[in-house]
Amino acid sequence: MNNVLQISWLIPILPLIGFLINGLGRKQLSKSVSGFLGSVVVLVAFCLSAWVFLQVLSGNTGTVNYFDFIHVGKLSIPFGFKIDQLSALFLLIITGIGFLIHVYSISYMHGESSADFAKYFSFMNLFVFSMLILVMAENFAIMYIGWEGVGICSYFLIGYWFKNKDYTNAGKKAFIMNRIGDLGFLLAAFWFISKTGSVSFDKVFAPEAIKSLTNVDITAITLLLLVGATGKSAQIPLYTWLPDAMAGPTPVSALIHAATMVTAGVYMIARSNILYSMAPLSQTVVAIVGLATAVLAATIALKQNDIKKVLAYSTISQLGYMFLALGVGAYTGAIFHVMTHAFFKALLFLGAGSVIHAMSGEQDMRNMGGLKKHMPITHITFLLACFAIAGIPPFSGFFSKDEILAAAFAKSPVYWIIGVLTAVMTAFYMFRLYAMTFKGNFRGTHEQEHHLHESPSLITIPLIVLAILSVIGGFVGIPEVFAANGHHLNNFLEPVFRDSNKILAHHSLTHSTEYALMAVSVVGAVIGLVIAWKKFAAYQKTDSAESGLGKLLANKWYVDELYNSIIVKPMYALGNFLNNVVEKKGIDGLVNGTGRLVNYGSRQLRWLQSGQVGAYILLMVLGMLGLFIIQLFL
Amino acid sequence: MDIKAYITLAMVLFCTGIVGVLIRRNAIIIFMCIELMLNSVNLLLVAFSKMHALSPAVKASPTYAADAQIFVFFIMVVAAAEVSVGLAIIVMLYRHTKSIDINFLNRLKN
Numbered sequence: 053m054n055n056v057l058q059i060s061w062l063i064p065i066l067p068l069i070g071f072l073i074n075g076l077g078r079k080q081l082s083k084s085v086s087g088f089l090g091s092v093v094v095l096v097a098f099c100l101s102a103w104v105f106l107q108v109l110s111g112n113t114g115t116v117n118y119f120d121f122i123h124v125g126k127l128s129i130p131f132g133f134k135i136d137q138l139s140a141l142f143l144l145i146i147t148g149i150g151f152l153i154h155v156y157s158i159s160y161m162h163g164e165s166s167a168d169f170a171k172y173f174s175f176m177n178l179f180v181f182s183m184l185i186l187v188m189a190e191n192f193a194i195m196y197i198g199w200e201g202v203g204i205c206s207y208f209l210i211g212y213w214f215k216n217k218d219y220t221n222a223g224k225k226a227f228i229m230n231r232i233g234d235l236g237f238l239l240a241a242f243w244f245i246s247k248t249g250s251v252s253f254d255k256v257f258a259p260e261a262i263k264s265l266t267n268v269d270i271t272a273i274t275l276l277l278l279v280g281a282t283g284k285s286a287q288i289p290l291y292t293w294l295p296d297a298m299a300g301p302t303p304v305s306a307l308i309h310a311a312t313m314v315t316a317g318v319y320m321i322a323r324s325n326i327l328y329s330m331a332p333l334s335q336t337v338v339a340i341v342g343l344a345t346a347v348l349a350a351t352i353a354l355k356q357n358d359i360k361k362v363l364a365y366s367t368i369s370q371l372g373y374m375f376l377a378l379g380v381g382a383y384t385g386a387i388f389h390v391m392t393h394a395f396f397k398a399l400l401f402l403g404a405g406s407v408i409h410a411m412s413g414e415q416d417m418r419n420m421g422g423l424k425k426h427m428p429i430t431h432i433t434f435l436l437a438c439f440a441i442a443g444i445p446p447f448s449g450f451f452s453k454d455e456i457l458a459a460a461f462a463k464s465p466v467y468w469i470i471g472v473l474t475a476v477m478t479a480f481y482m483f484r485l486y487a488m489t490f491k492g493n494f495r496g497t498h499e500q501e502h503h504l505h506e507s508p509s510l511i512t513i514p515l516i517v518l519a520i521l522s523v524i525g526g527f528v529g530i531p532e533v534f535a536a537n538g539h540h541l542n543n544f545l546e547p548v549f550r551d552s553n554k555i556l557a558h559h560s561l562t563h564s565t566e567y568a569l570m571a572v573s574v575v576g577a578v579i580g581l582v583i584a585w586k587k588f589a590a591y592q593k594t595d596s597a598e599s600g601l602g603k604l605l606a607n608k609w610y611v612d613e614l615y616n617s618i619i620v621k622p623m624y625a626l627g628n629f630l631n632n633v634v635e636k637k638g639i640d641g642l643v644n645g646t647g648r649l650v651n652y653g654s655r656q657l658r659w660l661q662s663g664q665v666g667a668y669i670l671l672m673v674l675g676m677l678g679l680f681i682i683q684l685f686l
Numbered sequence: 687m688d689i690k691a692y693i694t695l696a697m698v699l700f701c702t703g704i705v706g707v708l709i710r711r712n713a714i715i716i717f718m719c720i721e722l723m724l725n726s727v728n729l730l731l732v733a734f735s736k737m738h739a740l741s742p743a744v745k746a747s748p749t750y751a752a753d754a755q756i757f758v759f760f761i762m763v764v765a766a767a768e769v770s771v772g773l774a775i776i777v778m779l780y781r782h783t784k785s786i787d788i789n790f791l792n793r794l795k796n
Contacts, residue, residue: 665788669707 057107057135058116063100063143064184066093070177078170086166087158090173094154094180098147101140108140109544115190115254122193126249132190134253138548141387142187142319145394149311150180152514156402157303159510160409172212176307179205183312187319192241192251195320199237199284202313203230209308210300222299229293233283237320240276243269257326257551267331274327274334277320278341285317285371287345292612294368298360302405305360309367310398315390318374322548325383329552339379339463343470346372348609350477354484355598355605358415359404362485366441367397369474373456376471381556382459383549384542388529389456391541392448395525396440399518403434406507406515407489411500417485418593422494426504429512431490433519438486440522442479443577445570451526454570458531461569462561472573479580487588495593533563692733699726713776713786717769724765728758 070093074086081089117132133139154176161172182201189195204227211223244251247269248261255261265273281287286294294314298305308314321328321338328335346369353365370393377386408415410427424431440447443454453475461468494501506512530538537543546553561569598606607613660671699722706719735754738744780786 665791666708666711673704673708 057104057112057114057133060100060104060116060133060135060188061118063097063104063147064181064188066097066100067177067181067184069093071174071181073174074170074177075174078167078174081166081170083162083166083169086170086173087154090177091151091154091158093177094147094151097180097184098144098151101143101147104135105140105144108135108137113137113140113547115252117190127245129191129193129251131194132252133188133194134190135188136548137545138319138322138387139187141391141545142315143184145315145391146180146183146187146311149394149398149518150176150183150307152517153303153307153311153398153402156306156405156511156514157301159508160303160405161301172209172301175205175208175212176304179209179307179312183316186316190252190254192237192244192253192256196234196237196241199234199280199316199320202284202316203227203234206230206297206308206313209304210297212300212304216299219299222293222296226293226297229290230283233280233290236276236279236283238280240273240280243273243276253323257324259551262326262330270327271331271333274324274331275337277324277327278334278338281317281321281375282341283317284320285314285375286368287317287341287371287375288348291345291349291368292615295361295364295608298358298364302360302401302408305364306398306401306405309363309401310394314367314371315374315394318371318378318386318390321375321378322383322387325378325549325552326555328378329381329555335379335381337379339376339460339467342372342375342377342379343467343474344372345369346376346474347470347477348372350474350481351605352608353481354477355602356481357417357606359407359417359420359485359489360401360415362417362481363397363400363404366400366478366482367393369478370397370441373453373471373474376460376467377456380456380459380463380467381552382456383552384529384539384545385452385455385459387545388541389452391528392440392452392522392525395518395521396437396447396449399433399437399515399522400441402511402515402518403430403437406430406511407434409507409511410504411496412503414496414500417488418591419496419500420489420494421492421496421591422490423504424490427490427506429506429515433512433515434490435486436519437522438482440525442482442581443475443573444479444581445574446523446526448522448524448526450574451529451531454573455529455531457573458561458566458569461565468569472576475573476576476580479577480584483581483584484588487585488591491585491589492591495591531566533566689733689737692729696726696730696733699723699729711787711789713779713788713791714773716788717772717776721765721769724761728761731761732758 070090074081074090078086113136115132115134117130119131120128121131122129154173157172157176161169164172179202182198182205184198185201186195186198189198207223207227209223210226211220214220214223241251244256247265248256250256250261262270283290294309297308300308328338349365349368349372353362353369356362356365370389374386374389374393377383377389406427407420407423407430410423410430411420414420436447440449443450445451457468457471457475460471494504528539529541532539604610660667703719703721703723703726706722707716710716710719731754735752738754739752776786779791783790
């Protein structure tokens with residue numbers, strides 16, 4: 053095959069090279085070299101991705117296979133990449149945002165020792181590499197490599213400061229939660245193999261292959277894939293790892309939340325869109341999971357005081373929106389929201405990182421306040437990101453969120469009402485965060501106040517770039533009501549979702565309905581914004597503990613405690629039982645018993661070996677007599 | 687003569703040998719009893735060979751009739767050689783322990 057896309061293997065290989073050099077040479081490389089190297093490989097990958105994107109834009113899509121990855125009997129799994137509109141878009145997001153985060157990290161992590169610094173960049177590169185493999189994969193097996201890769205990288209990076217036991221536990225939690233989801237993914241892949249004999253996207257999503265699947269197959273596969281997606285994309289019930297993942301350095305959170313990892317589940321479902329479109333039950337489940345997650349996470353975010361925790365729950369909530377979009381068949385809307393969310397969430401995290409940096413590691417918003425005058429660039433970019441996530445027009449979040457809400461309304465007004473409610477809460481908690489951090493008076497210690505400063509340019513430049521993207525990012529998807537044929541993203545992604553769109557029923561909303569929906573969600577968001585602003589602009593620290601519903605929310609609905617008591621504790625009990633009873637009494641007893649039996653038996657038999665020749669001969673004669681009797685009479 | 691008489695004689699000799707080996711403690715007597723057992727078997731071999739030679743089927747071609755008798759001579763030659771070795775061992779034992787009572791020959795124990 054002489055397709056120019058053949059060289060797309062360079063895109064993932066570059067971060068891998070960066071990982072190897074930084075990882076192996078971490079003791080030798082100086083900080084500037086490893087930081088430069090880590091960023092530059094991602095930058096080159098971004099340039100290549102942009103080139104691939106242009107190729108795709110001009111209509112050059114396809115699958116490139118390099119070699120046989122697994123070849124067993126009739127099953128043949130090639131190692132190949134699928135370059136189409138969907139993966140090209142993700143490539144741009146991953147490498148583009150990834151690069152900005154790498155640049156930011158050079159400054160943010162400068163306090164680390166040079167070996168740790170290189171280690172950090174090597175893991176970041178590996179993370180980008182895994183995510184690139186995940187989105188470029190041509191089949192579920194290769195995708196699984198990336199899928200597991202981002203899981204293990206998240207473990208490495210969340211537990212980056214591994215000397216803190218809580219942080220390593222957070223890393224383990226993320227990894228284990230992901231593993232639970234991965235099992236679903238794996239089972240779905242096996243199901244594909246047993247039914248269609250292949251895992252390649254081109255084959256399993258082809259009409260012939262889909263015809264060979266019964267409705268039960270499709271529903272089961274899609275639900276299993278959903279289990280996988282809930283793990284990676286932090287949906288109910290596997291979302292609790294994401295807030296704990298805040299243990300990692302802040303740029304890592306930005307990378308996990310914006311460019312990599314959590315969008316994997318959305319990507320995978322969008323990739324399998326044809327199956328979901330054929331399984332209405334699964335679609336409903338996806339929508340409900342998404343909606344429930346969006347609301348639950350938004351309510352928790354209302355009462356969090358840790359700046360990163362608020363952002364973490366907002367990510368979960370926004371991911372819930374994406375799942376809602378997938379569930380109602382608005383695949384483009386979901387991808388659109390992935391994109392705009394990547395811009396403003398990366399910006400929010402990097403902005404929060406900048407704040408934490410200035411506050412010398414302080415993350416509690418109750419001790420912040422009044423940072424506006426100290427950090428003008430961080431302040432203004434952060435404000436823009438808050439507008440974007442709150443869905444205030446014309447910022448990017450408005451367009452994508454509006455598209456999702458319109459699709460949800462077309463499916464069922466109930467979805468829409470809950471969606472708007474979540475949007476109001478989103479505006480509220482984001483501006484609570486903003487007001488507590490940047491408005492009012494400084495509430496920290498004098499030392500901290502003395503230290504306050506705007507971050508260096510390596511931090512502010514990525515913030516500015518992301519702020520521009522957050523503001524204008526939405527204009528690639530202007531809804532039909534504003535400009536005919538203005539939804540470029542929809543047109544661009546149309547080939548990927550063409551088959552699904554044929555199957556799914558289309559509810560077209562009248563323009564007046566759509567305007568009304570927009571008006572309601574925008575007014576709701578503005579109300580949330582204003583209330584938060586009024587309430588928290590002059591926030592004063594109080595010692596009164598939360599009570600009632602507030603306490604419930606501040607404690608995250610006690611979900612962690614619930615999981616702890618219904619899953620973790622019984623597992624420990626089972627483990628103890630297996631250890632103390634089955635292992636020590638059963639297995640050890642069996643093994644030691646065998647030994648003791650042999651020991652005892654030999655001690656008894658020892659008496660036979662008396663050393664008396666006569667006795668030996670007697671036994672010999674008796675034995676021969678015995679044999680003789682057996683031979684003759686038996 | 688009836689073959690049964692030979693078998694009976696061989697059995698008596700063999701059992702004598704066994705009983706002698708089991709109940710006597712003198713190494714030389716045990717050795718003699720072993721020889722007795724060996725030769726009772728030899729006797730049986732010769733007897734069966736003679737019986738075999740007299741059977742009608744073999745009479746037609748008497749080529750193998752004397753084989754067993756010759757075989758037994760060989761056995762006795764080998765046994766004589768073995769006896770010389772065995773007696774040499776017993777002599778050495780006697781020099782070491784001043785006794786040929788096998789019940790004292792349990793030094794390898796423990």
